[in-house]
Amino acid sequence: MGKLVLGLAVACAVGSCAIAAVMVGRRVRSRRRWWSVVRALDEFEEAASTPVGRLRQVVDAMAVEMHAGLASEGGSKLKMLLTFVDNLPDGSESGIYYALHVGGTNFRILRIQLGGQRSILGHDVERKPIPQHLMTRTSEEFFDFIALSLKEFVERKGNNLQPSQVRGNDLGFTFSFPVKQTSVSSGTLIKWTKGFAIDDMVEKDVVECLQKALSRRGLDMNVAALVNDSVGTLAVGHFYDKDTVAAVVIGTGTNACYLERADAIIKCQGLLTTSGGMVINMEWGNFWSSHLPRTSYDMDLDAESQNPNDQGFEKMISGMYLGDIVRRVICKMSLASDIFGPFSSKLSTRFVLSTPLMAAMHEDDSPDLSEVAKILEETLDIYVVPLKIRKLVVKICDVVTRRAARLAAAGIVGILKKIGRDGTGGITSGRIKGVRSGKLRRTVVAVEGGLYTSYTIFREYLNEAVAEILGEEIAPYVILKVMEDGAGIGAAMLAASNSARSVDTVQVL
Numbered sequence: 001m002g003k004l005v006l007g008l009a010v011a012c013a014v015g016s017c018a019i020a021a022v023m024v025g026r027r028v029r030s031r032r033r034w035w036s037v038v039r040a041l042d043e044f045e046e047a048a049s050t051p052v053g054r055l056r057q058v059v060d061a062m063a064v065e066m067h068a069g070l071a072s073e074g075g076s077k078l079k080m081l082l083t084f085v086d087n088l089p090d091g092s093e094s095g096i097y098y099a100l101h102v103g104g105t106n107f108r109i110l111r112i113q114l115g116g117q118r119s120i121l122g123h124d125v126e127r128k129p130i131p132q133h134l135m136t137r138t139s140e141e142f143f144d145f146i147a148l149s150l151k152e153f154v155e156r157k158g159n160n161l162q163p164s165q166v167r168g169n170d171l172g173f174t175f176s177f178p179v180k181q182t183s184v185s186s187g188t189l190i191k192w193t194k195g196f197a198i199d200d201m202v203e204k205d206v207v208e209c210l211q212k213a214l215s216r217r218g219l220d221m222n223v224a225a226l227v228n229d230s231v232g233t234l235a236v237g238h239f240y241d242k243d244t245v246a247a248v249v250i251g252t253g254t255n256a257c258y259l260e261r262a263d264a265i266i267k268c269q270g271l272l273t274t275s276g277g278m279v280i281n282m283e284w285g286n287f288w289s290s291h292l293p294r295t296s297y298d299m300d301l302d303a304e305s306q307n308p309n310d311q312g313f314e315k316m317i318s319g320m321y322l323g324d325i326v327r328r329v330i331c332k333m334s335l336a337s338d339i340f341g342p343f344s345s346k347l348s349t350r351f352v353l354s355t356p357l358m359a360a361m362h363e364d365d366s367p368d369l370s371e372v373a374k375i376l377e378e379t380l381d382i383y384v385v386p387l388k389i390r391k392l393v394v395k396i397c398d399v400v401t402r403r404a405a406r407l408a409a410a411g412i413v414g415i416l417k418k419i420g421r422d423g424t425g426g427i428t429s430g431r432i433k434g435v436r437s438g439k440l441r442r443t444v445v446a447v448e449g450g451l452y453t454s455y456t457i458f459r460e461y462l463n464e465a466v467a468e469i470l471g472e473e474i475a476p477y478v479i480l481k482v483m484e485d486g487a488g489i490g491a492a493m494l495a496a497s498n499s500a501r502s503v504d505t506v507q508v509l
């Protein structure tokens with residue numbers, strides 16, 4: 001009997017030891033998995049880091065590439081396109097003007113009434129999402145949709161005028177894709193970006209396509225200005241504040257433009273403008289430099305994109321991509337461990353995590369990060385995630401956004417450096433001057449785009465980095481001003497200032 005009891009006791013002890021060992025083993029393994037994820041996060045953070053020294057290298061690279069792009073056609077990944085906009089609106093414009101803005105996810109139609117003296121007397125805007133299927137169909141279908149939407153808008157808002165009565169109305173057209181401009185109101189599409197792929201449009205004159213669609217719909221309107229969204233933003237910035245010298249758009253995609261001296265546009269010899277300057281559309285989304293902190297996630301995103309080896313800067317910065325970088329990091333962590341529970345196939349779906357959702361997780365200020373939990377569950381099918389994992393997700397969002405904002409900031413300072421507004425001597429003959437120049441001038445950069453205007457942490461990181469790179473002596477002279485809907489309003493203003501001018505102000509001798 002005694003032996004039996006002893007035997008049972010030993011068996012129980014062995015059993016509990018075994019259970020304990022299994023549990024300890026599990027805990028050790030789970031701790032190991034946790035640490036491997038933490039290590040992966042650290043590595044990602046390190047690879048994506050943007051200390052100010054690295055940002056200054058990006059600043060210099062941007063200025064040098066700008067110079068190279070102006071020196072010769074194809075001299076840089078920066079196209080540095082001529083816009084034929086040599087005079088920016090100055091506030092004296094008046095009358096009613098329409099504008100169309102085709103860019104990223106949304107399409108906008110505007111009607112503004114300018115009253116001179118820097119005033120806008122009336123402003124109507126309508127936003128419409130572009131139906132996904134039209135982004136990859138034919139140019140005719142695409143422009144028919146736009147013309148029809150404009151027609152309906154004119155009918156609704158046009159002071160009860162029938163479209164046929166709207167004669168001679170000048171229209172500004174903001175088309176936020178790379179266009180080789182041939183005059184202020186004509187230009188051919190170089191390539192699509194941001195998920196658009198209407199193949200028959202490439203190399204066609206976009207104004208001609210629009211103008212034809214307008215006639216098909218019976219709208220007698222004249223496209224007086226074809227501009228890029230960044231140029232429109234610069235125009236509206238300048239309308240309000242004459243110290244505005246550059247504009248940056250950070251929304252679904254990203255781009256920038258600035259006012260350059262005509263004689264610095266070396267690739268266009270004999271360029272004469274009445275103002276002595278011309279707005280250059282940088283197409284900075286395609287900027288590239290070995291100083292950019294690229295990670296394996298960026299490489300994968302690029303390789304799987306519709307435009308591999310293209311728009312490298314845009315893919316690190318803009319709203320189309322940030323959420324997807326976060327998704328990729330979470331996906332890799334989930335494959336390497338079970339910290340997110342069983343692997344969710346949603347994690348393999350490109351663009352399933354949009355940037356606004358990522359921003360909502362990043363900006364979740366509830367104590368238990370309930371918004372993070374909700375988005376993980378609803379968007380990624382990841383259920384019941386402990387708080388420390390939710391914090392990890394927030395951290396991933398932070399790394400991605402901080403890098404994007406700081407790189408955009410470096411790009412902005414790069415432009416200022418190119419035109420000698422960063423407190424240094426600027427750039428001549430492709431060489432950076434490192435010396436501080438004496439005179440500091442108030443410099444305004446107009447900023448537009450949903451990422452900057454709606455994502456507070458992104459905006460704060462960007463503003464902070466501009467000040468950090470410039471240093472406290474120069475930073476107070478540089479002002480970033482939000483121009484909401486600037487792109488469209490600016491196009492209408494440019495239509496106004498161009499229709500007012502009867503002579504061509506740009507000549508190439």
Ligand code: ADP
Nearest residue numbers: 104105251252319355356359449450451454455
């Ligand atoms: P578009 O660039 O398409 O012309 P917007 O300038 O309005 O349009 O920018 C829209 C983009 O901005 C979205 O694709 C998204 O990436 C980003 N965005 C919009 N709202 C937010 C938000 N609340 N948080 C983060 N990103 C946002």
Ligand code: MG
Nearest residue numbers: 103104229251
């Ligand atoms: Mg836009």
